[in-house]
Amino acid sequence: MKYEYWFASIRGLSHQKKRRLRDAAGSGEAIYYIEESLLKKQEYLTENDRKTIGFCQKNSKVGEEYERFLEKNIKFIPYFDPAYPQRMKDLNDQPYALFVRGNLPKEDRVSAAIVGARQCSAYGERQAIAFAELLAGAGVQIISGMARGIDGAAGRGAINAGGCTYAVLGSGVDVCYPRENRGLYVDIQKSGGILSEQLPGSPPLQGNFPRRNRIISALSELVLVMEAREKSGSLITADFALEQGKEVYALPGPVTSPLSRGCNALIRQGAGILISAEDFVEEMKTMGYLRKNFAKKSDKNKKMLESTENILYSCLDLFPKGVHQLIEETGLEPFQVMETLVALELKGYIQEISKNYYIRSE
Known part of the structure; x- marks a missing residue:
């Protein structure tokens, strides 16, 4: 795969030209060792394209570059890899390869x-x-x-x-x-x-x-x-x-x-x-996109929030309320209100829209 990564990493050559050359040669390794006479037979390549490939052949340390790439825990998925997203197969200017950290979207889910x-x-x-x-x-x-x-x-x-x-x-x-x-x-x-x-x-x-x-x-x-x-x-x-x-x-x-x-x-x-x-x-x-039930956020909040958080959250809505008003409405101590507001904001349930004024995030 190191030769495939080498070819994908060549700058200045379009995705389309890379795909055509790789399809003609059969592999990245074949392109790495391809002779100039064979490159000239690829009429879609310009003189500048051939010079770019020749320069990269002579000045590339394939093994070292690929090892550095692997150390970064990055997945390399070229267009011919079975893992390449099917949704992108018909894309105009389809990327020659994708680089991924984590996973690709699942094909069987919307x-x-x-x-x-x-x-x-x-x-x-x-x-x-x-x-x-x-x-x-x-x-x-x-x-x-x-x-x-x-x-x-x-x-x-x-x-x-x-x-x-x-x-x-x-x-x-x-x-x-x-x-x-x-x-x-x-x-x-x-x-x-x-x-x-x-x-x-x-x-x-x-x-x-x-x-x-x-x-x-x-x-x-x-x-x-x-x-x-x-x-x-x-x-x-x-x-x-x-x-x-x-x-x-x-x-x-x-x-x-x-x-x-x-x-x-x-x-x-x-x-x-x-x-x-x-x-x-x-x-x-x-429309047929979904077939499974879902839980509304309000239900999720009720199950997941602590009692103090629930009390404070229930006092908030889409209209801003200040800290002093929340202290009066909840009967909580000022330090409890401030700590709880921070906890709710970190969990994404509320938002501070101006200094010490909060709203729900839903």
Whole structure:
């Protein structure tokens, strides 16, 4: 496999050309030792392509590079590997190979992408968590880009529900971006996987992100856009999804909000409307995507929260309440309220939207 990794790691050669050459040669090892005269017979290769391959033949330490790769605990899955996702077989500009930490999405389970604005509102973040929790609790695999804002919230919601979530990065799978999502990056690998077409060690270059969106949509049957500006990466994902024949849904928002203009435009163009997570799960059942029962978050909270947490949680809703008001309503000591608020926030049940003011996250 070291020669396969060597060929996949050649920069400057398109995915399509790599596949054609590998199909013609039969293996990465054959390409490593291929003679220039045989390369010239591959008419789709330019002179520059042949020079690139020749340079990599002469200046590559195949064994050392592959050993360093293995040390990073990364799976290498080229397009001809049986493990390569079937959902991506017909993708335009199909990646030559995927690099994975953790696992790939299961082929026999429904996947839904949840994407949206990095600088999202509290409303968008709450909805992303709520939809991800109920969908993941119903057995749906959640796909995202692990970006700030909506993507990160969706990943965390899926994990809160004990479900599976997968992130497609615009960097190498060994590069956590953004850095503040380090905890999420680690947790995703326990319940799903981190994927990328970029070589290990690749930095998060701006041009990588629009391209990775085609993979997010390809891995999903459904794409949910929670918040998006008029021109955003989320709309690029929606465009890819429509090209691939996938279902696209959008969360409506205030007409005055820049963060909702992209979603409202999608709805005007015919995208499905996301009214509530519960209604959407029921709609998915009707459409035949789901056949198993799911537990609502409120039931889950009742079973999992400690008594003090339950008391405080029951006093909160979607309208902000301050610490002093919560102390009065619960009758708890100030230190108990502060400790419990921290515990609930860490578990993802509540959110501090301004200094010492909290709301439920559902």
